Amino acid sequence: xxxxxxxxxxxxxxxxxxxxxxxNYSSSVPPYLFWYVQYPNQGLQLLLKYTSAAxxxxxxxxxxxxxxxxxxxxxxxxPSAHMSDAAEYFCAVSRFNSGNTPLVFGKGTRLSxxx
Amino acid sequence: NxxxxxxxxxxVRRRGQEARLRCSPMKGHSHVYWYRQLxxxxxxxxVYLQKENIIDESxxxxxxxxxxxxxxxxxxxxxxxxxxxxxxxxFCASSPREFTEAFFGQGTRLTVV
Numbered sequence: 709x710x711x712x713x714x715x716x717x718x719x720x721x722x723x724x725x726x727x728x729x730x731x732n733y734s735s736s737v738p739p740y741l742f743w744y745v746q747y748p749n750q751g752l753q754l755l756l757k758y759t760s761a762a763x764x765x766x767x768x769x770x771x772x773x774x775x776x777x778x779x780x781x782x783x784x785x786x787p788s789a790h791m792s793d794a795a796e797y798f799c800a801v802s803r804f805n806s807g808n809t810p811l812v813f814g815k816g817t818r819l820s821x822x823x
Numbered sequence: 824n825x826x827x828x829x830x831x832x833x834x835v836r837r838r839g840q841e842a843r844l845r846c847s848p849m850k851g852h853s854h855v856y857w858y859r860q861l862x863x864x865x866x867x868x869x870v871y872l873q874k875e876n877i878i879d880e881s882x883x884x885x886x887x888x889x890x891x892x893x894x895x896x897x898x899x900x901x902x903x904x905x906x907x908x909x910x911x912x913x914f915c916a917s918s919p920r921e922f923t924e925a926f927f928g929q930g931t932r933l934t935v936v
Contacts, residue, residue, distance in 0.1 A: 712865075714865075717863075744927075749929075749932075750929055750930075751827075751829075751914060751927040751928050751929040751930050752866070752914065752916075752927040753927070754924065754926075757924065798865055798866065800866075810856050810868045810871050810879065810925075811866075811868065811925070812868065813858075813865035813866040813867070814865050815863075815864055815865040816864075816865050
């Protein structure tokens, strides 16, 4: 079975500071990995995805994530936080070994950005 | 191309009533997925449907919950005899083919009073 663990249910950073949201996965075969963002009372928007191509994946809004097989990690980073980045972030892994969906989600990390 | 449309956005039901949630996938998408998000939790997979077929319902509660995706019209998630524990946000996602990126709707927030 596949699973995802997001370390830290709440992360707070200052505006302009580095954003680091942690995600570790468990999978018996190479996974597909995703980061989604959810703004209050909204649906999920895909930030980026890893599908076994380049290990450093660039997404929207300046976010990127690096797949590290040795650490079973897929941490999300952004060099400089903006107030508009405040939201809930979810890491997800593909549920079936052969493709992208359905997805298994982590519990989420709420990002707060302080002015 | 409109995104995944879910309605209603908010639904209030009394205990014992039925809740019916609708999801219209993106144009050209024939695969629909339902997820439930409980407070302070991530999304949990419920059911995966293709037109007129249930592909995987391993995440559906055994009782009171059912889903369909008819040949014509939206996908429907039905919850009979709702209880307070059913209060959650229910998200629908769609994809054009199996094993491709899924696009999410804005969700239906069900409150059982």
